[in-house]
Amino acid sequence: MTLPAFIYILRIGNMRPIPSGPQPPQEHIMILITGATGQLGNAVINTLIESGTPAAQIVAGTRKPDAAAALEAKGVQLRKADYADPASLDAAFNGIDTLYLVSGDAPIDVRIEHHRNAIAAAVRNGVKRIVYTSFVDTAEDSPFGFARIHADTERTLAESGLEFTILRHGVYADILPAFLNGYAERGVASPNQHGKARFIRRADLAAAAAKVLTTGGHPGKTYTLTGPTALNMADIAAVLETRTGKPVAYHSLPTSDYASILVKATGMPQWLADALAGMFAAMDRGGYDIQTGDFARLLGRDAMPVEAALVAQLGL
């Protein structure tokens, strides 16, 4: 047997099916997706529609229904849903069977409270199942402070008494270009040293979400959804160098220096810059280089490798 054939058989042998056996479609359930005008929530709604879920079974939860006319035009019902406003959540979750809960974007303690509000409202209003967008590494001592939010929300879900499924997302491949501005002149910089991450596109995460939302067999499961290749930031610089044919140096910076640069260059708030700098530092602990095979078992294919995603996004 050739080595590639042997490796293939090992991989297949390791692929327990998710879920086991043929799964009936979840018919006539009402699914509410929060963060519906955000990039992930919007992608999940569009993927559901494209893969055959009737728009009449989909509810878009958003703080800004006025900005969701495109979804309404597709037959999706719009409801105001703000994690900071429990009354809006009560009205939004009424009659909903399955809630796809997109993690919010506030500072750590505020966001913990927001997610608790959403889960409490789901319990009050008879929601049967929550599918939550967590993160690949939920270690509470992570230099990436947002990991604490996901750890708390996963715990709150487990204690809620509702059916839940946790989708632990790898770092989005889509966010990389924002950290590569000026690479041709200045190279690439971040606090990352050698540790790698398995970046994954939102579009692939949306495909996995649509599958989990519309098939049975997922209660109590945690799926870690990561890309097929692991790269550190120096590897990313090397991809850029190869594709452009021009040198792209990599500079590893102290976390606090990098956070200051982000604030100065983009005007983002300090709490967000600290979190993002911490995320690149956290790559070095190994918790972002996780390959469970969950994505391939759910969808029967691999996610797009980050190298291909970068080439497409940067037009290389």
Ligand SMILES: NC(=O)c1ccc[n+]([C@@H]2O[C@H](COP(=O)([O-])OP(=O)(O)OC[C@H]3O[C@@H](n4cnc5c(N)ncnc54)[C@H](OP(=O)(O)O)[C@@H]3O)[C@@H](O)[C@H]2O)c1
């Ligand atoms: N794994 C990663 O690498 C990674 C990277 C970036 C972000 N994330 C997380 O994944 C989430 C989705 O990512 P994304 O790219 O879709 O971000 P995004 O485009 O910024 O969308 C996030 C959406 O969350 C919703 N939201 C924020 N605060 C809310 C609140 N108080 N109540 C209700 N909804 C609220 C908003 O939806 P409406 O405007 O429609 O209300 C917002 O548009 C982010 O919010 C963040 O938690 C993960």
